[in-house]
Amino acid sequence: MSEATVICIVGAGPMGSSVLERICSGAAVRRDWTGKRLDIHIVDPYVVEGGSIWRSSQDRNLWMNTLPDSVGLFTDETVECDGPINPGPTLWQWIEASREADRASDQAREKSRVSKRDRWPARFLMGEYITWFRARAAQTAPDWVRVIEHRAKVLDITRGHSPGRPEHVWLSGRKSPLECDRVVLAQGNLPVLPDGNELAMCAQASNLGASYVHPRHVVDESFDHVRAGASLLLRGLGLSFIDQVQVLTVGRGGKFVRTPEGRLTYAPSGREPRLFATSRSGVPLGPVPVYKFDRPPLLPDNMAVTDKAVRAALGEPATAFERLTLLIVAEIELSYLREISSLAGASESAWQSQADSYLLQMRETGELPDTPTCPRVNDEPFTPRSFDKPMAGQSFESTAALQDWMIDYISGSIKRVLSPASSPQRAMLRALSRSEAVLRRHYLQSQGEAAPLVRSLQDLRHKRQIMAGGPPWPRLEQLIALCRAGVLTFLGPSDAFEFVPEAGMPFRLTPSALGRSFGFLHAVESRIPAPGVENADDSLRSRMWERGEIIDRSFWRTGSTGRAGLQYLTTNGDGNPLSATGEYILTRHVVGGNTSVVVPPGLPRVRTNSGVLRFTDRVAQALLRSLEDPTSE
Incomplete structure (x- = not known):
């Protein structure tokens, strides 16, 4: 048998694992690969946990934002792709099949809680499903395909000089590189570096016994330094905010209890900080939909966007x-x-x-x-021109009055999402x-x-x-309970805050709806960092950027920090990155929501002709074709 062809996939999350499966299944049906050997290396510090974001060791209180029967990594008959269709279980079906076999305490309890299709599972279960999916892809691959996992970080990728091995992948803890024919970057949305103002504010706050946290994924955060009763400002009311609230409340021993009358209440542990929340809109994102049309839509075709x-x-x-x-x-x-x-x-x-x-x-x-x-x-409160700014022009005589308004607003959003009526x-x-x-x-x-x-x-x-990109509706019901318990206070809309080092409470905010100033000891940017290229907190991305091996397509927006809003790696349709010389690097591919190829956000949805799976298959098939044609390098 000939010398092995070597592929390296950087990232073991949903995208990287899907590309692995698409390569394995695609190679199995290609006649040009008969009698060849294929080694596929997959590298990630969390390779045994399903990748960084879905890592199976994360806080058990963090939920997914999608129902388990709606997501999966296997292709189904609706997916339009060149590679073979390999059906397999959805997350829900995997949970059902593995419920009895799994005796580990955390897994068993969570799988028991997710006993119905309409229960949102904890995120760590998705990490376990991804790991299982990748193992199955390796086990069902042809015997001439070998999958090698590395629990390591990729530090750099350099161009090799040996014929047929153009890519050298340098791993942490290893002196010599992996010499590869092709590389797939599937790192997802990487953390971003704080800008100069954020760094200075963080350092000054620390000297005062306070703290500032720039935008980060919640799995990378620690709030151990925030003491019970300390005032903490959460700037953002999206999914990161929901996760942070969970960590700071039930994660510290508090419990939600439903009364005999059906009202959800919160019993504090006494270890919670005092939470204050604000955002540009001032309200939490609407709950993720759980309803379906019970009849065809009255307006099935576009009238304006033609x-x-x-x-x-x-x-x-x-x-x-x-x-x-x-x-x-x-x-x-x-x-x-x-x-x-x-x-x-x-x-x-x-x-x-x-x-x-x-x-x-x-x-x-x-x-x-x-x-x-x-x-x-x-009494439908939605209007198409103002649904994204429901507090515009609102003012309240007291913080208590604003809490009453917010409870009514959140209750209405829950009622709408649960209503069986159209x-x-x-x-x-x-x-x-x-x-x-x-x-x-x-x-x-x-x-x-x-x-x-x-x-x-x-x-x-x-x-x-x-409108509907927020958390599962039970999480919004929990916000109401926290608000009534006095643990969480909503402050309405605001764009910016002040950092006043000489003040006892160095973070100052004056919400427009209340017209008075509030002070806080700690401040957290409760939002997922926007995609970054030049400011990515990753040595591999930084080195490729400095050498001009990747370039970004930026879309500028003025945020509260004044920094660039969106930066995407520029690629062609096959995921090959564009370099500063104007040429595409054909021995490398990039997949994920951080590229200029527009794919639907989030996990692949089953029976929807998933754009995510169409893209990972396109990249996998293009990669295999390029290896069959030496002139493509």
């Missing part, structure tokens, strides 16, 4: 993003109004006349028309999905060169997050 309208917007590059934003908001509003009109008993002809007038006025003025008068149904909110989500499909199609046709489309796709995702 192919013709998108092409026209892109024809004016200077204003393309603004025009696309106008179209998206119009699409959301029309879907909302269509649903409301139907529920209010309006006729089809009356609705069509209203919609035609709306679209005509928008085209003539280039602005959104005045919202047509429409009855409110079931909701206009669902119609708005459908409109976002339809619009995203149209923009993604144009993005692919543009070969990734239309920056306004990428910005618009990011904006669509942001709107979806605000």
Whole structure:
């Protein structure tokens, strides 16, 4: 048998593990690989735990944000890909199959809790599922394929000089490199370095017995230094905030208890800090949906975000993003109004006349028309133009009054997500999905060169997050209990805070809804770090950046820190990274949400023609083809 071909995959999370399975299954059916040997190295400090984010050793109180029967890493018949379809169990099916066999205490208790498809599992179970999936891919691969795992960190990748071994991968704890034919970077969203202001603030706060934490993944954080009763400001009300609250409450011994009347309450342990929360919008993200349409949508096709309208917007590059934003908001509003009109008993002809007038006025003025008068149904509080800023213009006489308002707001979001009745909110989500499909199609046709489309796709995702990108609804119910117990205080919207070293409480915040100043001993940026390239806290990424072997495509936005918002590795459709010389490095591939290839965020969804699995398969098949054709290097 000939000398082995060597591939190295950097990262053992969902993306890296999926690429491994796609390479193994693809090579098995390719005749050109008959009689050859293939060694696949997979490197990750958490290789035995499912990768960094999903590591199986993380806090057991942290939940996934998706139901177990909706996610899985196996391809199914809906996935359109060149590689073979290899069905396998979803996360739920794996939990069911392994429940009786697993006797370990933590695993057994959690699998027992997730006894139904509509229970959100702890995140560590996803890490175990990923590890099992990767082991199965290795076990079912042809006998001439060998998978070697390394519990190590990749420090650098350099260009080799030996023929056929162009990539040298340097690992921690190893003096000589792995000499490889191809490398796949599947590191996911890496942590980012704090900027100069953050570093200075962190150092000064530490000298005062206070602390500042810049954006980080919660699995990399420790709050051991925060004492019971200390005031702690959480800046952000998304998924990171939810996780941090869990760590700082039930993670410190507190318990949620339901009364005989059905109200959820919180029994403090006495070890919790005093938590204060704020964000730009001032409210937690809406709960992740659990409902389905019980009938076809009333507006199945786009009316504003059409192919013709998108092409026209892109024809004016200077204003393309603004025009696309106008179209998206119009699409959301029309879907909302269509649903409301139907529920209010309006006729089809009356609705069509209203919609035609709306679209005509928008085209003539280039602005959104005045919202047509429409009855409110079931006191529906959503409006398409303000759902992402529900506290705009709000003011409260006291902190207690704001807490009452917030409890009502959160209760309403839970009620909507659990309501079996059709909701206009669902119609708005459908409109976002339809619009995203149209923009993604144009993005692919543009070969990734239309920056306004990428910005618009990011904006669509942001709107979806605000409406329904939050935690499972039970987590929001827990926020209400924490608020009533006095452990958590909402402060409403704010953009920035002050650091006043000479003050006893060095972090100062004046929320617009309250009009007075608050002081805090600790401050935490409760948000996942935005994708970074030049500021990534990773030696491999930094060295590749410095040598010009990767470049970024940046989309700037002004945040509370004033730093660049989004930076993506620039690649082609096969994941080959673009270098500073303008050439693609064909012996390397990059996969993940941190590239310029737009893929749906999160884990692969089953029976949805998963964009994640389509992309990992495309990269795997391109890699195998390049090894069959020596001229591709």
